[in-house]
Amino acid sequence: MADKYNLKNPAVKRILQELKEMNSNPSDDFMSLPLEENIFEWQFAIRGPRDTEFEGGIYHGRIQLPSEYPFKPPSFMLLTPNGRFETQTKICLSISNHHPEHWQPSWSVRTALVALIAFMPTNPNGALGSLDYKKEERRTLAVKSREAPPKFGTPERQKLIDEIHEYMVSKAPPVPQPSASEASEENPRNEEAETHANSLNPESLTAGEVILDQEVDGIVEEQEEVLANANPAGVEASREVQPSVSRYEVLQKSDTRVQNPKPETRVQKPDDRLFTLAAIGLTIAIVVLLLKKFIKSTQHGALFSDGS
Amino acid sequence: MASGFGESTGRSPPSPSYFNNNNNNDAANFECNICFELAQDPIITLCGHLFCWPCLYKWLHFHSQSRECPVCKALVEEEKLVPLYGRGKSSTDPRSKSIPGDNIPHRPAGQRPETAPPPETNHFHQHGFGFMGGLGGFAPPPMATTRFGNFALSAAFGGFIPSLFNFQLHGFHDAAMYGGGAGFPHGFANTFHGVHAHGFPLRTHQGQQDYYLKKLLLFVVLCVVLAFIWQ
Secondary structure, eight states, X not given: OGGGSOTTSHHHHHHHHHHHHHHHSOOSSEEEEEOSSOTXXXXXXXXXXXXXXXXXXXXXXXXXXXXXXXXXXXXXEXXXXXXXXXXXXXXXXXXXXXXXXXXXXXXXXXXXXXXXXXXXXXXXXXXXXXXXXXXXXXXXXXXXXXXOOOOOSOHHHHHHHHHHHHHHHHHSOOOOOOOSSOOOSHHHHHHHXXXXXXXXXXXXXXXXXXXXXXXXXXXXXXXHHHHOSHHHHHHHHHHHHGGGSOOOOOXXXXXXXXHTHHHHHHHHHHHHHHHHHHHHHHHHHHHHHHHHHHHHHHHHHHHHHHHO | OHHHHHHHHHHSOOOOOOSXXXXXXXXXXXXXXXXXXXXXXXXXXXXXXXXXXXXXXXXXXXXXXXXXXXXXXXXXXXXXXXXXXXXXXOOOOGGGSXXXXXXXXXXXXXXXXXXXXXXXXXXXXXXXXXXXXXXXTTSSGGGOOSHHHHHHHHHHHHHHHHHHHHHHHHHHHHHHHGGGSSHHHHHHHHHHHHHHHTHHHHHHHHHHHHHHHHHHHHHHHHHHHHHHHHO
16 A cells, blocks of 8 residues: 555655554543545644543544645644634644744644644634533533544545544543533643643653654643733743853864974984084084194194205 | 553554563653654753754754753753764764755764873983983093093093983973973873883984084094104
């Protein structure tokens, strides 16, 4: 089956790699599969986050990966009515193509689905493709979402949707009965974060866990950035701090090369000077001896003339 | 239920998996954070994240708007990237690259610190200077002019030359002691190593000089003897 895809395309290779990892480490929280005829088109289903009005719900959606993936973000569209995101409309998230400047190439479909689950109980703040139903309505939609998968696309795609729905129904627990006491708005978020972290631990490998934790943390930060307007200032402040990191100066090779010859020259000079001095001394000695010989010869000549 | 799951598994394209779980887990530590495959031309950012050089180059130069790390958004400076050189042969054939059509420059080179200073070898150099001192001893005799004056003058001159050599030895020794100091002395230490490396040629050089000087000395002695006979 791999022969059908262009393995020289880095986007295809990356998508196949993700698919391999998701198959080797399946999760109870979500499932996603690509279409057989187009690997850039995915169908997914996510489970509603625990301890929220979405718990027990099974929400289907569609992912479109760009041709430049993973350098460009994908787009997400939900198909099951859920009360938080519109259906049949691309949703606006920091992980979607509405904000390509926030996308990270190290994110994947898996991290995007985890983030989507985490975004469900957040405040939409009027973002594109968002809805703000009441909790009772959301719970009703959650119960309804388990009964039947949505109808969408070609028969082949529908077959894929049905297959995913069967898997998710067998994995996700049913919608719990509403309890009298409702948790405060802040507590569910903390519990959700812990729940997601715990749920991923037994399923992912050690290395995968480390990677996922980093990625999930990054995505959570993005979520905060999207929700609060004050955060962009914080982000700018953090970016300003980054350039001020101390820089380690390394001695360059050119400097080292320039420094090397000088000492060698100095080391050689004493030897040359020594030998030069010795040679000069010997020359002077020879000259002195020659002069001495000349003087003696002159005296001998004088003595001879006196005799005559 | 089980049949559905089996069907979904069958649908996935087959991938060549030659490793078991442990190997896959270990291999993930060396996989690129962008293409999720074993890093080709691996390179590491200052924040410690591993990428293929082609993947990181494409992200920094064509897609990223603020030159940030694809994993943690830290600022990435190309002059601070560290390449990883393993035992694998670096592929120089462009056709073997996974991205044949792109004009991606070579991976930035690693920043190589200067060579570690070698252990000191004072013994050899002291021996060498001792030899030079001995050579200096041959100089005084040829300077003689008269018998009585010869003894006094040769003694004085001989006394002068050894002091000169001692000064040289002391100076060099001091310089060697400062070898571990700042930049320039460190460079000097490198040269110290160079001198040590050329110890044998240096000895040969001294031998030739010594032979030449001895020859000259014999000639001078011969002149002195002739002068004496003539007298």
